[in-house]
Amino acid sequence: MIASGPMSTMRLLAHHTLDGFGNCGEGMAIQRTRDRRRVLWIAHESAPKNVTAIDVTNPKKPGVIVQTALPHDRMRSNSLDLVDDLLVVAYQTREPGLKPAGFEIFDVADPAKPRSVTFFDASGPASRGVHHLWWVDGEYVHMASGAPDFTPRNPRDDQCYRIVDVRQPTRPREVGRWWLPGTRDGDAEPALPRHPTFDTGYRAHNTNVYPRRPDRAYVGYIDGGALVLDVADKAHPRLLGRWDYQPPFPGFCHTVVPFFDKGLLVVSDESVREAAKDWPKLVWIVDARREDKPVPIATCPLPPVKQFAGRGGRFGAHNLHENRPGGFISEDVVVGTFFNGGVRAFDVRHPFRPKEIAAFVPPALRRSPVKAVQLNDVLIDERQVLYTVDRVIGGLYILDVRV
Numbered sequence: 012m013i014a015s016g017p018m019s020t021m022r023l024l025a026h027h028t029l030d031g032f033g034n035c036g037e038g039m040a041i042q043r044t045r046d047r048r049r050v051l052w053i054a055h056e057s058a059p060k061n062v063t064a065i066d067v068t069n070p071k072k073p074g075v076i077v078q079t080a081l082p083h084d085r086m087r088s089n090s091l092d093l094v095d096d097l098l099v100v101a102y103q104t105r106e107p108g109l110k111p112a113g114f115e116i117f118d119v120a121d122p123a124k125p126r127s128v129t130f131f132d133a134s135g136p137a138s139r140g141v142h143h144l145w146w147v148d149g150e151y152v153h154m155a156s157g158a159p160d161f162t163p164r165n166p167r168d169d170q171c172y173r174i175v176d177v178r179q180p181t182r183p184r185e186v187g188r189w190w191l192p193g194t195r196d197g198d199a200e201p202a203l204p205r206h207p208t209f210d211t212g213y214r215a216h217n218t219n220v221y222p223r224r225p226d227r228a229y230v231g232y233i234d235g236g237a238l239v240l241d242v243a244d245k246a247h248p249r250l251l252g253r254w255d256y257q258p259p260f261p262g263f264c265h266t267v268v269p270f271f272d273k274g275l276l277v278v279s280d281e282s283v284r285e286a287a288k289d290w291p292k293l294v295w296i297v298d299a300r301r302e303d304k305p306v307p308i309a310t311c312p313l314p315p316v317k318q319f320a321g322r323g324g325r326f327g328a329h330n331l332h333e334n335r336p337g338g339f340i341s342e343d344v345v346v347g348t349f350f351n352g353g354v355r356a357f358d359v360r361h362p363f364r365p366k367e368i369a370a371f372v373p374p375a376l377r378r379s380p381v382k383a384v385q386l387n388d389v390l391i392d393e394r395q396v397l398y399t400v401d402r403v404i405g406g407l408y409i410l411d412v413r414v
Contacts (some may be wrong), residue, residue: 020357021397025298028075028376029053032060033406036089037143037224037330037388039398041067042096042119043336049392050076050122052098054091056387056402058084062091062100064122070396070409076122085109095179096120099152101141104134107157107169108295112140114152116180119340131175131183135159142170145218147336150178151186153217153228153244158188162196165205167212171195172230174245189248190215191235206234209261209289216281217266222336227251229267229276236269237278239302243313254278254305261289265332270342274300275362277345282327285381287320292327294347295363311345311357311365323375323383324403325350330388332397339391344368346391346412351383354399356412371399371410379404 038054089274090101113133117125138157171190193200226243236255265281282292294311319326330348353372397410
């Protein structure tokens with residue numbers, strides 16, 4: 012953990028197209044190997060590749076170590092996480108009922124030769140498997156997932172919050188789950204109203220649980236808003252607070268990052284339509300001093316939508332740097348990706364008045380079908396080296412960020 016003031020520069024150190032497979036998802040993790048290398052693992056947004064390992068020991072000279080292939084092209088990995096030499100990779104299929112759907116654990120002590128340890132099956136008649144997972148404590152995988160015994164009332168609501176015990180990596184077992192009441196077939200609660208304009212579903216997305224507060228899960232629940240769950244009893248997660256702002260806003264709450272010292276939540280939406288047709292998709296600052304009563308107090312400023320809407324692809328918020336243990340941790344700076352709006356940093360020392368302090372918007376590669384960069388995810392290590400990836404073709408960009 013390092014202290015920081017506001018960033019003021021983003022300087023490109025290197026760009027790597029990942030040997031022609033630059034379609035990156037929203038999973039990145041840093042491995043520090045026994046021979047003192049630094050390896051960045053990247054999940055892919057779509058087939059044919061599963062994961063890429065790239066040596067970033069020297070961030071100015073990244074080099075691919077290995078790329079693995081998916082079992083078939085009707086699935087994707089999209090999300091991963093890593094503790095020590097164990098890598099967990101999420102598998103989601105295009106349609107319910109397909110396999111493999113769940114997550115796979117790999118031993119990557121030798122990054123060039125990932126070795127499968129076990130597979131956790133989340134397939135089922137109504138399940139597409141795991142979209143996103145979070146694993147930072149070496150004990151529990153927290154994930155947005157379908158299940159063989161989970162049938163949603165509406166097919167868009169197919170992924171609930173599940174907790175899987177992986178303390179014995181060869182024998183993962185579910186220990187708890189939670190879903191928004193009214194979304195599961197058979198719930199006593201009435202079905203929830205659908206979003207009148209952008210119905211993207213009531214389902215879990217990011218499911219963040221931090222070592223500092225292992226009894227709390229911070230969940231973006233897409234059209235269900237931002238949630239704080241009590242997970243002290245993992246068998247019985249309990250809703251503490253919900254910020255439900257969709258409608259009137261256009262839905263898809265994605266990531267919820269707690270700023271513990273300040274009593275704040277940083278909440279990002281996801282833009283899911285091209286040409287900003289689902290605008291506004293924003294990064295919000297939410298007062299959460301009372302967990303049962305979250306209150307929005309500001310949004311991070313973005314350039315005028317007309318400036319970016321027509322550039323190609325999506326424009327609007329997506330992923331955030333999530334203050335993962337072992338990396339860059341700050342409650343003064345918010346960093347996020349905005350598709351064709353690039354990666355942007357905001358000073359939030361005055362949380363009612365966030366201000367942009369740095370941005371990086373690379374040009375699109377000539378072969379890009381959307382004619383614009385689509386920066387998808389961001390991770391900053393403890394050296395203040397920033398990694399950001401393109402979801403379409405552009406691969407990995409490595410930046411030096413300075414305070």
